[in-house]
Amino acid sequence: MSIQDPGFLRRGPWLDEEDNRLTTTVGELGEKHWDALAKSSGLRRSGKSCRLRWKNYLRPNLKHGDITHEEEHTILNLQKQWGNKWSRIAKRLPGRTDNEIKNYWRSHLKGKAEAQQECLKGIEEDMKQDFMTPKCDRISFDHVGESSMSDKEDFFGISSSGTTEQYCDMNALGSGSPYESRMSDLISSCCWQSDEIKHHEEYGMGMFPCFSEIGSSFEEESKTHGVWDLWSPIWELG
DNA sequence: AATAGAGCCAACCGCCACTAA
């Protein structure tokens, strides 16, 4: 049987012995000419298969642990910005492979991102019909409290580390508008309403997540927390 | 304990771009 024969090449999961042999061969010949490397290694694997195994599993400096919150924010934001350019996104996450990021996106983030997009789309549509010109200087942001972030993080894809989360009084936006009801839907879907927020809602104060007082640092801060892409379409409309 | 369904992930497939002859 020769390498040309169908059935010569092995398929399926790699064995430890194959991994060792590939690692040794790459060490000798370098990460190039994969077809030649596959042949000289004696492995019954295609060059393509060897390259993939090396790139996604054996290569040094790969991270094998869970995706961190920070990495998740980066993936969410870059996917939104660039689309499914997994290889490009992977370059921004040292130690992660495009395949890993793609799989993580499909199994953990896709639904979340779609939900966010759907909310934003609805909000934008409502705002177009609404009385409100959503310029920041028209919004009165009274800081009314703080709360735990776990579920909120999940929804907004933001990190609470080192930040002071605050909520904004949306009374200034008026009441009964499509925009307000959409925001209300959004907030109630988040499942992170603390007692404090409920308390304020009892007094008719709609809550809106923000990260500091509106001012020169606001854009920078929201970018830092990975929410600028999400919320800037709202703040900048009009 | 057995089974079905869902979720996850490593590996494969097909296409495209690039390069050398």
Next chain:
DNA sequence: GTTAGTGGCGGTTGGCTCTAT
């Protein structure tokens, strides 16, 4: 300009594991 070889990328699949019933 054409063709063959090669590598890279994104989509898809198969099988394993986990969970619910």
